Amino acid sequence: MQHFLAVSDHSSQELQDLLNLAIRLKKEYFAGGNQPLLKGKVLGMIFQKPSLRTRVSFDMAMRHLGGDALYLSPNEIGLGKRESIADVARVLSGYVHAMMARVFDHAHILELAQWSSVPVINGLSDYNHPCQAMADALTIQEKFGKGKKLNVTFVGDGNNVAVSLMHISAKLGWNFTIANPEDYDIRADAVALAKEIASETGSKLTFLRDPHAAVRGAHVIYTDTWTSMGQEEETAKREKVFPPYQVNAGLVSEADKDVIVMHCLPVHRSHELTDEVADGPHSVIFPQAHNRLHAQKAILARLFEVA
Ligand code: CP
Ligand code: NVA
Secondary structure (H helix, E strand, O other): OOOEOOHHHOOHHHHHHHHHHHHHHHHHHHOOOOOOOOOOOEEEEEEOOOOOHHHHHHHHHHHHOOOEEEEEOHHHHOEOOOEOHHHHHHHHOOOOOEEEEEOOOHHHHHHHHHHOOOOEEEOOOOOOOHHHHHHHHHHHHHHHOOOOOOEEEEEOOOOHHHHHHHHHHHHHOOEEEEEOOOOOOOOHHHHHHHHHHHHHHOOOEEEEOOHHHHHOOOOEEEEOOOOOOOOHHHHHHHHHHOHHHOEOHHHHOOOOOOOEEEEOOOOOEOOOEOHHHHOOOOEOHHHHHHHHHHHHHHHHHHHOOOO
16 A cells, blocks of 8 residues: 555455454553554655644554554645645655645645655545544444345435445445435446445445435434534535434334444534534444544555554
8 A cells, every 4th residue: 555545546445455454453552552563654744724633643543553643733834835745745755754635626635646756645626535434434334244245324414424435335335325416416436436335346326316215224324514624704605505414213213123323524413413412312423433443544554564
């Protein structure tokens, strides 16, 4: 594994191996701590947008594995503004052993990877959020086990989180359904890629407008913010379109009785998710957030070729 930019870049087996490694590292951590596999290694973390989970879980993952992390704030390096992306990549490659970047434009993460001589991890772009998808898959497998034919349903905006969830579902052979309003479909190129993957793994992809039809038989209901970072000027318009897509107790009651409700967080309570569901018996949103730590340890260990 040279970089970690998209789950679709990796085979089903590679992804399952990463998930198995995450489970092993998680057990080891709770049984007394991880081995210092990354002693002396430093991860540079470039952020063009805010973050709680990605920033802290990567930092702590490095610390737990004996390494260190360096936070570079949006104002600090001015990726592509103060300095070209190619130059940032080549300079930083001489200082740190790997880099993680959260960017606006997906092309920027690809450019970083192209010019970097150390591994690059995508910590979210406007296109996808692959580290989130690994934590999501870990959470789903912990709940339902491996190799099950599950129905994963996303309700809301066809955004970056939806893209990565669709791709990992297809990779792992789960059926994936999305219900989203008109004009908020998942990007056509991401759908085409998912169809290619699904034709190999036998997963079924369904694209709907009706959230009620989408959650029928669902083992997982997933939702995310109606307005992603960088789309703030569209907030008022989106707040008018998305209310029928709220995940509330009524909608959850239409799914499988053992359904789990997921959200990448931060959650906008009373918007895409009600308090009753977020804090109710089906919700796994906090264990899901905590799994970022364990999934990313596996990604780091593989990129550094120490596990
Ligand atoms: N889910 C997620 O990536 O959260 P942050 O934006 O807080 O990193
Ligand atoms: N879709 C959201 C995810 C945040 C983790 C965003 O891009 O803002």
